[in-house]
């Protein structure tokens with residue numbers, strides 16, 4: 753159908769659009785969906801090809817606009833917080849995850865962790881805490897080796913603050929109750945009184 757009369761053609765088109773509104777809208781949406789995918793793919797391909805460049809640019813931008821970057825991060829965090837929380841709740845309620853968690857909470861490891869933390873807290877609360885960094889430095893000059901096993905401290909055997917009378921047994925966090933010990937001795941001494949530990953150390957040697 754060839755329209756030579758422009759006015760008639762315009763009239764026809766207008767009428768067509770009016771009567772096919774919904775169908776045209778649907779077509780438009782479909783075409784947009786198609787384009788959207790393509791655009792996304794193109795953007796992805798571009799990003800992949802220029803990864804280093806884009807990263808450097810983003811880093812520079814973050815450095816140049818620290819305030820804006822922080823605000824954007826905060827906004828993004830807030831925007832996704834609800835979703836994230838919901839996802840975490842959902843994950844936690846999975847039977848397999850719940851079972852794992854129950855098993856862990858009953859395990860000796862979890863109990864030890866729990867009781868250890870609580871006992872430490874209680875012990876700390878009752879102890880005299882009076883120990884300065886200078887006092888620790890002085891102790892280190894005095895003791896170049898572990899106070900228990902006698903091995904010299906170095907990069908791999910760093911001195912730790914051992915409580916001669918453990919906090920849990922009423923010892924204090926003070927200069928006269930602290931000795932530099934290697935991590936191994938500090939750990940294996942645990943809450944034992946020092947004489948008992950020395951004896952055990954001597955017997956095992």
Ligand SMILES: [Zn+2]
Pocket residue numbers: 898899900901902903933934935936937938
């Ligand atoms: Zn030691």
